[in-house]
């Protein structure tokens with residue numbers, strides 16, 4: 001006699017799920033009991049936050065919905081950071097949580113939390129299932145919303161008694177979405193193309209800002225074709241990295257707080273800003289009141305709630321970028337256009353180019369350059385959060401649209417290692433490099449056990465500066481070098497920890513960057529990248545290296561701090 | 573160890589300009605599914621906006637929420653967009669509320685015909 005738990009798994013199979021990440025407990029035990037023979041592989045994380053970040057990593061690389069299981073109460077609350085992360089970054093995610101017995105709901109029973117209430121503000125859609133027969137429709141609808149429009153997180157909370165109940169006669173369902181006005185293809189109107197063409201025709205200094213939406217819409221090729229044709233300066237947010245070929249002559253690099261000087265200046269000077277699938281986060285805009293002060297804005301976006309967040313745009317183009325971008329391209333094909341070559345030459349001129357990092361920063365970025373140069377083209381770089389994240393974003397030169405994963409909106413430390421697990425399982429044939437800090441790695445270091453058991457050949461780099469470096473940088477710049485509670489000089493032996501989990505590791509001291517060690521270091525990096533197993537590499541980077549350039553919080557994008565002064569006076 | 577920094581231009585500390593608020597009536601029609609009302613109200617409470625008046629009642633198979641809020645134009649835009657993007661929301665409208673409407677909050681029927689600019693933008697038609 002099939003039970004509710006089996007029905008849940010059949011519904012997941014119908015949605016195309018063959019891999020889930022999770023952690024068992026009392027209220028979700030029937031689901032675990034039914035796993036064997038369900039056709040669904042379960043990867044046991046060692047913390048529910050690890051499971052949800054791994055599900056996100058899987059979703060970000062595969063484009064499919066990531067699925068995480070957790071039990072009621074503490075299991076479910078441990079998912080919260082990952083749910084918030086998926087909301088911010090538009091990641092399709094379904095979390096299935098076990099709930100206490102239906103009759104106990106609302107009684108503060110053992111391990112009861114109001115998961116529906118706790119996650120309401122963080123989810124795109126959620127349900128507490130109250131009837132067995134609702135399970136198929138709820139799961140079908142949940143998956144629909146997780147992947148539709150701007151993807152996002154869904155929570156489905158199922159009381160344990162429903163999972164245990166006999167479920168004969170029930171089968172997976174299909175969800176047909178109700179129409180609402182903004183879903184009726186506003187881009188179908190030709191009106192907006194004419195307006196955008198007219199704006200482009202009158203623009204002297206147009207630019208394109210490329211965000212995550214381009215990747216989510218699988219529109220990288222179409223955006224590349226448009227920009228290669230228009231030849232206007234382009235740049236990417238941290239989530240847009242890889243959407244544009246970094247070798248394209250119009251590409252100026254990453255924009256925003258730690259973006260390139262060329263990109264930030266072009267964004268400040270532009271008179272027509274094409275925003276392609278970006279939320280315009282304050283890390284991208286700098287001080288909102290001084291953001292792109294001379295620009296009219298055309299915003300291509302699938303989710304209307306992301307429009308006008310900084311200031312009203314002249315033309316909102318609400319729709320799927322895979323359709324709206326070709327429509328604009330087509331309209332521009334026959335339209336006369338100004339010659340923007342001089343503007344592009346100015347924007348991309350070498351005197352605006354990235355200064356080579358100097359002083360303490362140079363070894364850190366040079367190390368990443370050397371390592372990234374050895375990665376095969378389809379590699380995936382997954383970062384944690386902090387200085388190493390920004391260095392990795394600045395130095396990333398990959399052109400795989402799903403090749404750079406980071407917690408950009410939420411900025412959640414602890415993301416990197418578990419997300420790399422999901423990424424590796426989504427792309428088993430690709431090299432996955434996790435770049436973490438010595439602080440962030442310790443937020444989910446237990447996932448080394450997951451990596452070991454899954455046999456995932458992830459390459460884990462710890463950029464070890466023995467500080468919570470990004471916070472230390474701000475303390476240095478804005479808090480008179482009061483390095484309160486950011487010192488990590490008593491870090492554990494990371495290689496020893498990895499070995500205890502069955503993962504090999506080694507350490508490279510800062511002297512690996514000395515010219516006499518170039519060949520030995522290159523050899524170590526080669527072995528690291530090419531190893532068929534998971535490997536840890538700890539790189540001791542200068543303790544007080546900073547990320548440059550930097551637009552301080554509250555400043556305009558053209559108010560960049562470029563580097564530490566007097567690098568020659570700095571100690572290593 | 574000393575690290576000093578240079579900047580290309582002088583930094584200014586900006587203070588968020590205070591925007592004037594005005595009493596605005598919002599009308600939202602939604603399918604009364606689990607949590608939808610809470611999501612709508614959460615959009616207000618997360619911005620620490622007071623809710624001096626709200627009413628919800630069934631209306632031709634849907635549910636209708638009427639809220640009167642003292643908000644800035646920017647908040648109006650944000651709320652309209654957030655509500656419009658909420659699953660199971662069918663329609664979002666706003667109109668300036670006069671004192672009488674705030675006390676006597678059943679909005680006149682013609683209000684429904686007045687889609688605000690923000691709503692139009694939210695629907696990609698502006």
Ligand SMILES: Cc1ncc(C[n+]2csc(CCOP(=O)(O)OP(=O)(O)O)c2C)c(N)n1
Nearest residue numbers: 386387388411413437438439440468469470
């Ligand atoms: C969960 C979480 N807690 C705190 C922070 C604030 N924070 C941002 S960066 C950072 C320091 C990260 O240090 P580390 O992992 O060593 O990386 P580094 O900056 O040194 O490269 C901190 C504490 C955060 N982003 N996420």
